[in-house]
Amino acid sequence: xxxxxxxxxxxxxxxxxxxxxxxxxxxxxxxxxxxxxxxxxxxxxxxxxxxxxxxxxxxxxxxxxxxxxxxxxxxxxxxxxxxxxxxxxxxxxxxxxxxxxxxxxxxxxxxxxxxxxxxxxxxxxxxxxxxxxxxxxxxxxxxxxxxxxxxxxxxxxxxxxxxxxxxxxxxxxxxxxxxxxxxxxxxxxxxx
Numbered sequence: 001x002x003x004x005x006x007x008x009x010x011x012x013x014x015x016x017x018x019x020x021x022x023x024x025x026x027x028x029x030x031x032x033x034x035x036x037x038x039x040x041x042x043x044x045x046x047x048x049x050x051x052x053x054x055x056x057x058x059x060x061x062x063x064x065x066x067x068x069x070x071x072x073x074x075x076x077x078x079x080x081x082x083x084x085x086x087x088x089x090x091x092x093x094x095x096x097x098x099x100x101x102x103x104x105x106x107x108x109x110x111x112x113x114x115x116x117x118x119x120x121x122x123x124x125x126x127x128x129x130x131x132x133x134x135x136x137x138x139x140x141x142x143x144x145x146x147x148x149x150x151x152x153x154x155x156x157x158x159x160x161x162x163x164x165x166x167x168x169x170x171x172x173x174x175x176x177x178x179x180x181x182x183x184x185x186x187x188x189x190x191x192x
Contacts, residue, residue: 017111024107028100038101039108058094065091099147103174134177136187142179146172157181166191 013021018032025032068084137145143153146169157165166178173179177190 014115017115020107020111024104028104035104035108039105058091058098061087061091061094095144096147098144099174102145106175133192134175134190136182136185136189137179138187142169142188145174146179148172 021032021035025035028035065084065087068080068087071080134145139150139153143150146153156168160168162180166180170176170178177192179188180191181187182189
């Protein structure tokens with residue numbers, strides 16, 4: 001993966017936001033610049049000439065993982081098993097990073113929304129929107145969001161009561177949403 005040339009741009013941030021950004025960067029063992037870049041990717045989407053996003057790379061690793069898994073099922077090759085284990089560990093690492101990025105972005109969004117609400121008293125015609133609510137998820141996507149795997153999520157759903165399952169989800173969700181399976185569409189829907 002080639003590195004993208006960077007340009008220095010100075011921004012003036014409110015001190016509490018700058019402090020929170022630095023603290024979040026330290027906790028995630030990254031830089032404040034990288035957190036800002038991740039936030040911009042979240043808002044702007046893919047921009048030509050920039051690095052591949054974590055979500056795209058995660059998807060590519062998942063695809064590679066499933067190809068290896070299929071090939072191991074047809075032959076017992078120790079080399080392929082080693083590679084599969086490596087891909088699994090990379091996938092788990094990326095899943096954890098993605099969960100941390102999402103939590104950072106949610107925090108950034110709440111800070112932006114708080115800033116907008118403070119400004120609205122000075123600019124009464126400014127539009128204030130509520131933070132977006134997540135869309136319903138399939139089982140695999142919910143497992144990623146909750147930083148777990150499909151088998152654990154399925155086990156919790158089948159062994160816990162609906163209320164306990166929702167509480168378990170809420171404790172793991174970065175935005176503290178509970179999740180409920182809708183039998184009509186087969187998707188997990190968020191409950192605040």
